[in-house]
Amino acid sequence: MSTYIIEGGHRLSGSIKPQGAKNEALEVISATLLTSEPVTIHNVPNILDVINLINLLKAMRVKVDRLSEDTYRFQADDLDEDYISSADFVARCASLRGSVLVVGPLLARLGQAYFAKPGGDKIGRRRVDTHITGLSKLGAMIAYNEDRQAYYLVSVGGLKGCYMLLDEASVTGTANIVMAAALAKGTTTIYNAACEPYVQQLCKMLVKMGVKIDGIGSNLLSITGVDKLSGADHTILPDMIEVGSFIGMAAITRSELTIKDVSYDNLGIIPDSFRRLGINLERRGDDIFIPSQESYEIETNLDGSIPTIADAPWPGLTPDLLSVMLVTATQCRGSVLIHQKMFESRLFFVDRLIDMGAQIMLCDPHRAVVIGLDHKVPLRANKMHSPDIRAGIAMLIAAMSARGVSRIDNIDQIDRGYQAIDTRLNSIGACIHRRD
């Protein structure tokens, strides 16, 4: 179990570039399973979740060539069907979050797949019902296999396009169904589809591979399947969650920072959500410039009441930034209610911030009121343990602003989604040491 030791109180300066997006990478790398032709993907982040998924593909006998630091070529022309149906493979999938995304492509390509519910972080129940229901509407028969503790999906005679209304706009659920529909007969219409940039990017890659998809960017997708997909060349967008994490770090340390090449038009409501915390960030071309401020005043509602920052399916605010916004607010001026609607156990880490002197009231598992300290009182250093990727980065942000030396254990959770974050932050002024 690795650890970060963080000396707090250092200002950041200069510029930093976000890595490629974790969640998009997991989708588009999984989609390479749909074709026997080579698919080249650029801007692949070098993070634990992606490395684990690539290793899973290699174990399935996908040929993987690393063409440069962040460019990979995948060719799934010799899939090991025996291994893919083995107990060992299913057990391996159960330990990897990204494995959930190989189910749709494997079912479509091979006519069968196991679906092991992946473990991992501690953020509450993570249902896979939308995936299962959607794939069964395409014609898959599904049974639960007690021995392997996984669902077994099989399609006799291939998948068939249909209309479906999803019970919720699940991001990976939509991606799985879209990938399966790409090789199904006829047209699949998905209403209440998730439309995060991750899903948009997946669809754009599938279009390059020969699939017809209408409605990209909306919650009504229409996918016309093809018999065979061709290869493609695809570039992953910058990670919008990392962009948001850098905005939070700049504000809590009162630093002037430029975030380079953010693909601003794909950030949706994220910049405005941070502006509501009083951060005067500016768009400069495709960069974000964050000035250093004496104080960051949280905007009240028009009637003067305490504002709420809540997550919602895209184009609403992503739940993955709420922990970052919460910790940032601890040093703003004013009060805000953070309402994490989607996940049940993502806010419990605030106890650690309270230990550090932050003024937070946890109302229930979904809601916390933050009363900002306006940089009048610094947070105190603390010893912490990262329960999930975003609580982990929020703890790191708190520690970067705190007086004294903090320690965060279980940073594998941070490594899941942030590439060499200690080295990159140290290059702009932070003081973080890693102990493996």
Ligand SMILES: CC(=O)N[C@H]1[C@@H](OP(=O)(O)OP(=O)(O)OC[C@H]2O[C@@H](n3ccc(=O)[nH]c3=O)[C@H](O)[C@@H]2O)O[C@H](CO)[C@@H](O)[C@@H]1O
């Ligand atoms: C690899 C990947 O891409 N992971 C992302 C993906 O996970 P993932 O695809 O697993 O998450 P889902 O979109 O399925 O849903 C996440 C949670 O939100 C709930 N829910 C979802 C939709 C909805 O309209 N209402 C609702 O309450 C679900 O019940 C579930 O508990 O999307 C999540 C929600 O943006 C993000 O936190 C994850 O980072």
Ligand SMILES: C=C(OP(=O)(O)O)C(=O)O
């Ligand atoms: C919850 C997250 O990811 P995952 O779905 O991979 O657990 C996240 O990135 O914040």
